Amino acid sequence: MGKMSYFIRGLPILLILINQYHSADVPSVVTKLGSITGETKSVTFQGNEYQVDRYLGIPYAKPPTGDLRFQPPQPFGPFSETYNAIDFGASCPQPSYPFLPVERKTDEDCLFLNIYVPRQKPDEPSGHAIMFFIHGGGFSIGSSNIFDGAVLSSEGNVIVVTINYRLGLLGFLDIDNEKASGNFGLLDQHLALQWVNANIGAFGGDKDRVTIFGESAGSMSVAMQMLYPSNKGLFRNGITQSGALGLPGIYLENNINTAKFFAENMSCNIETVDEVFNCLKEASHENIIQVILDTMQSGGMSSAAIVGVTPTIDGKFIRKNPANMIKKADTDSCEEIDFFRSIKLINGVNGNEGGLFLIMLGNSETLEDLEITREQMNTQVVPGTMAMMYGNKPVPELLKQLIISEYTDWENPDDPKRLREQLVELFGDIYCNVPCIEMSRFHSNASNVDSYVYHFLPKVEKPLLPLPKWVKYANHGDEVGPVFGYNFDPQVLFNISEYTPPAWELDLSRRMMKYWTNFAKTGDPNKPDSEMLAWPKYDVNSQSYFVFDREDSIGQYLYARATEFWTKIVPAVIDATEHAQTVTEQFGKKDEQTCDKDGNCG
Structure with missing residues (x-):
């Protein structure tokens, strides 16, 4: 009886110990909004194994449905109970294309973020630096769920945050009045940055060392966030990958005509703007996406412009045409320009950015024999x-x-094979190369902070978009794999069960992750690691830039003639x-x- 009594009295202590063991095994944080639990995963890169805590599918905004459709995002608010963050949230509604990753689950309730925390001591007593990623996809497709930040987080010893934001018509409808004033997707990004600023400390992050980075439309989003003075204090560095402010023809005053096209194709009355708005507000998101699919099926990729919806000059988030602001920056200063020039910047493009536009002419097999007269x-x-x-x-x-x-x-x-290469050069210069250089000149000129430029050249073994063999250099999006340590699902991206990149790509990936995370930590891609090739600062006189390739190098006057x-x-x-x-x-x-x-x- 004495032994039994001792055993019973010891049960509470034993249960406490068991609970402590389990709580230590299951990562948990207490934020201003309540408790959040995640899960710990093991990842390996070049033989190094890491443990990383993942918190997936955290809602940062209320579902943008019902009366909140076509409205600025509203903070989600506190959690009523512990939030179990072990599954990705839904991706935002979007069409699916055969040449792009498939979104398995989409829903209008999609404003989620994911956080990857390395199980390593932070580089500074204040906590880990944060890298906040904005995905691309022409403001029409894409998802944070594709970009697993575990390897980048672990290899670079930083916290990585990835987010969803509203896309297409649901994210950018602008009928030029308060019912729908546009740029909701950009406001989603801004609210997610505010969420990180308020809560990342609970995850071990330093809210004063946030770097925002993105690719393609995500890169343009980064640049536009750098023009939005309300972001002051929310980040200190930006990395723009293949997307700049001065893209021609993108910034309209509104997109009423596109809204009418959608409404008309859903058999709605389009005589007044109010009728168009009411139609789109009441429509299911499935019907809105169906209009896009039907239009693309009848007209191919060339019809993308008809249903494409992008940021507009709404007078609030974007007060003036950014392209014009760049051109007038030397003589006309304003709050937006001053804020842009206060943020340190890495900006770059890939070797054959114009290859992106080849998908409008056919698939990789038909493009192999493409000849232009x-x-x-x-x-x-x-x-x-x-x-x-x-x-x-x-x-x-x-x-x-x-x-x-x-x-x-x-x-x-008249060489048809040379002409097809010049077609790629033309599109690359117009939509990526020249806007990139123009933006870096604008940033580095009269700026008190550092500016860096890169050129990503190597043609990787598995490009993000299938392209013909005659495209010589890296296509649009090909740098994303190395930046994230190739931590992707090959089944989703390439329809194969397993894939290991060649050794030279993994070496390149390691170097790129080091430069990116150095920049996030210190504002200098060369520090604290000084063993790699020194990346020079960019200025309008020397125009020095870094060349990423099998062997890295330094160049000058990138796309100066163009x-x-x-x-x-x-x-x-x-x-x-x-x-x-x-x-x-x-x-x-x-x-x-x-x-x-x-x-x-x-």
């Missing part, structure tokens, strides 16, 4: 490009001929042509007069 280049490619850039604005014939001349290999002017052509020469030709047209119109009546043989004109 001189006639197609002159009568279709260049005029089509001008239409995308300038809309319905008349383009002078002189300008078309100038562009044709610039993108002609005069040693082989930037000069598109930012100086093309605008000068347009201005001169418009001036000549004005003069002709002003004095044209004299040309219409008739004169007799004696020189008397009537």
Whole structure:
């Protein structure tokens, strides 16, 4: 009886010990919003095994449904009980394409974030530096769930945060009034940054060392967040990968015409803006996505512009056209420019960014034998490009001929294989390369903080988008794998069960993760690790940049000729042509007069 009594009295202590053991095994934090539990996972990179705590599918905003559809996000608020964060939340509604990763679960209730915390001592007593990732996808597709931050977090000893934000019409409807003023997806990102600022300390993070980074549309989002003064204090560094502010033709005053297209294709009345809005607000998100799918099926990738919805100049988040702000930055300072130039920046592009646009011409098999004729280049490619850039604005014939001349290999002017390469160069320069360099010049000029530029060249074994073999260098998105330590599901990305990148890619990945996480920790990609090739700062005079390849190197004057052509020469030709047209119109009546043989004109 005495032994039994001792055993019974000892049960509470034993149970406490058991509970403590389990609580230590299950990661848990107490935030201002309540308790959150996650799970611990093991990850391996180049033979190094790490333990990382994952907190998945944490809601940072209320579901943007019902009356909250087409409205700025509302904070989720406190948790009523311990939140079990072990599963990804739904991805935001979006169409699926055969050449892109499939979103297995989509729902309008999608405003979640994921947090990856390394089980390592932080580099500073204040806690781990934070890397906040914004996914790309043309503001129309994508998900945080694809980007597993466990390897980047562990290898770099930083906290990685990935987020969802509203996409397409549901994220960016702008009918030019308070019912739907646009840019909800950007406001989602801003609210997620506020959430991190308020709560990341509970996860062991240093809220004063936040770096935001993104790829493609996510990169553009980073740049736009750097122009939004309400973000002051929420991050100190930005990394923009293949996406810049000055993308031509993207910033409209509103997207009412696109909204009408959606409403009309759902058999709604479109006579008034209110009718269009009410139709879209009441429609199911499945019906909205179906309009996109039907349009793409009937018109192919070239129809993307009809249903594409992107950030607008809403007068609040984006007060002025960012492209114009860059051009006028030397003479017109404003709060947005000052804030942008207060954030340290890494900015870069890949070797063949224009390869992204080849998907509009076919799949990888048909593209392998693609040949472009001189006639197609002159009568279709260049005029089509001008239409995308300038809309319905008349383009002078002189300008078309100038562009044709610039993108002609005069040693082989009619070589169809060289012409297809020049098509890739043309699209790459317009939509990535020139905007990138223009933005870095804008950032580094008159800036008190450091600016860095990179060029990612190597053609990886498994590109993100399937491309023909004749594309020589890295395509759009190919740097994302190395940045995240190739910690992806190969079944989702490549439809194969297992995949291990070649050794040289893993070495490249290790170097890139080190530069990225160094920058997050110190604001300098070279510190605290100084064993790698030193990455020089970028300025408008030296224009030095870092080249990522099998063997890294340093270059100068990246896309300097293309930037000069598109930012100086093309605008000068347009201005001169418009001036000549004005003069002709002003004095044209004299040309219409008739004169007799004696020189008397009537």
